[in-house]
Amino acid sequence: MRGILRSPSVSLFFSKYRWSVGLAALYIVCFTLAPAAWAGDAVVFPAHVPQGAMVIGRVPPNSDVRYAQRTLRVTDYGTVVFGVGRDASGAATVRVTAPGAGTRTVRIAIDPRDWPIQRVDGVPPKTVSPPPAIAARIHREQARVSRVRATSDDGLGFAQHFIWPVKGRISGRFASRRIYNGTPGSVHSGMDIAAAPGAPVQAPAAGRVIFADPDLYLTGGTILIDHGYGIGSNFLHLSRLDVRVGDHVEQGEIIGRVGSTGRATGPHLHWGMTWYNVRIDPSLVLGRG
Numbered sequence: 001m002r003g004i005l006r007s008p009s010v011s012l013f014f015s016k017y018r019w020s021v022g023l024a025a026l027y028i029v030c031f032t033l034a035p036a037a038w039a040g041d042a043v044v045f046p047a048h049v050p051q052g053a054m055v056i057g058r059v060p061p062n063s064d065v066r067y068a069q070r071t072l073r074v075t076d077y078g079t080v081v082f083g084v085g086r087d088a089s090g091a092a093t094v095r096v097t098a099p100g101a102g103t104r105t106v107r108i109a110i111d112p113r114d115w116p117i118q119r120v121d122g123v124p125p126k127t128v129s130p131p132p133a134i135a136a137r138i139h140r141e142q143a144r145v146s147r148v149r150a151t152s153d154d155g156l157g158f159a160q161h162f163i164w165p166v167k168g169r170i171s172g173r174f175a176s177r178r179i180y181n182g183t184p185g186s187v188h189s190g191m192d193i194a195a196a197p198g199a200p201v202q203a204p205a206a207g208r209v210i211f212a213d214p215d216l217y218l219t220g221g222t223i224l225i226d227h228g229y230g231i232g233s234n235f236l237h238l239s240r241l242d243v244r245v246g247d248h249v250e251q252g253e254i255i256g257r258v259g260s261t262g263r264a265t266g267p268h269l270h271w272g273m274t275w276y277n278v279r280i281d282p283s284l285v286l287g288r289g
Contacts, residue, residue, distance in 0.1 A: 002155075019042075040101045043096050048109035050283035052174060054231065054273070054288075055108065055235070056134045056159070059271065062096040067094045073154065073229055081158055081229050083275025084110055086175045116176045116186075120265065127218060127263040128180045134217060143235075145208040147198065148210045149277050150225060154227030157206035160251055162285050165204045165235065166269050168195035168260060174281040180263075190234070190272025190283045199258040201235055203249040204282075212241050219270070220261020236270035237261050 044058040057080050059065055065072040065080050070078045084092055091107040098104075130138060172192030203225060210232070211224035221238030239259025249255060260267045273282045 029037065034218075041247070043098075043104055043106065045094060045106045045108055048111055049084055049092070050111045050281075050284065051084060051088055051113045052086050052279070052284060053080065053093070054158075054275065054280050054285050055084060056081050057094070057106075059096050060101075062099050064097040065094065067092065075154075075156065075159075075172045075229070079159060081231060081275070083278040083280040085272075085278045085280075086115075113175075113272055116173060117179065121182075122181050122265045123180045123263055125181065130217075138217050141213075141218075143225065145211060145222075146277055149232060149274055152226050152230045152232065152276065153208060153228055155207055156269075157225075157227035157251070158229055158231035160205040160227075161288060162204040162282075163202070163251060164193075164286065165201050165233075165271050166193055166195045166199055168193040168199075168268070170194075170283075171268055172270070174283060175279075189279050190236075190270050192268050192270050194268045196264070197258060197260070199256045199269075200241060201238065201256045201258060201269055203251055203253050203255055204233060204286075206251050207233070207249060209243045209245055209247045209249060209255070212243060212245050214238075214261075216262060217264045220264065221256065221259055223255055223256070230275045232274050232276075233268075235271040235273070236272070237264045237268060239267075 024248055042058060046055065049055050059074060059078050059080055061074060061076060061078045063074055065074060067082050072082060088110050089112065091109050094106045096104050115140040170191060171194040172188055174188065174191050176188045205227050207225040207227040210226045211225060214221045216222045219236040221241055223235045223238065223241060223243065225233045227233065235256060237259050239261060240257040243249060243255045258267050258269050271282050273280045273285060
């Protein structure tokens with residue numbers, strides 16, 4: 001039987017997740033990838049997702065899948081993944097053309113979220129309003145990071161159930177609007193976890209190290225891991241890096257140590273996630289269960 005499955009039947013369900021600080025309840029998409037449980041020609045996506053979600057779907061193997069002007073790679077067992085950005089609205093439209101079949105269109109409703117405002121005081125002034133030479137350095141460093149995010153390999157770390165890279169209090173939430181020393185700054189791109197200086201940071205899922213630099217101006221010690229199929233993690237403000245570019249890391253492997261390098265007011269880990277250059281929310285990925 002061919003069709004688009006949009007219900008919680010075949011190992012797909014939604015659960016409620018509430019912010020500890022009282023933000024609105026969000027729907028978390030959770031997939032259990034059990035190839036034997038799926039009809040061979042099924043197309044399965046959630047009916048709706050929150051802004052900032054990592055979306056995993058199921059299609060017939062060797063399908064042609066398009067989303068956001070990009071062709072999505074399909075795993076050998078028919079899984080695709082993509083990210084919905086912070087400011088996405090309306091519906092995410094996915095077009096699936098299965099071998100020997102017509103094109104089917106899936107529209108996934110995007111649930112809006114309320115984004116908090118966070119005031120951060122005590123930040124070094126030169127990191128808030130940098131002089132021209134420093135601003136040029138920041139631009140060059142950010143361009144380096146953007147370039148390495150533009151490609152991704154076929155690793156399957158993205159399909160694992162992600163674990164916390166370090167345990168601690170969440171001190172900054174994804175997509176909050178930041179005000180540094182009274183000056184409006186950029187939207188926060190990840191989740192901050194307060195932890196002791198030197199606490200070990202572990203890979204939340206398997207992947208390949210694609211960037212490692214101990215001294216970026218804003219982010220200090222910085223590591224990027226490619227989890228495959230466009231999904232990546234970045235770890236900022238590290239005091240020590242224990243991996244190098246090209247290293248393959250397994251889930252739980254130590255990659256560095258918590259610090260307060262770059263633009264930071266105290267020891268913490270900034271953990272960000274992306275689908276290529278689209279920012280997604282690590283807390284939602286953890287919520288997959």
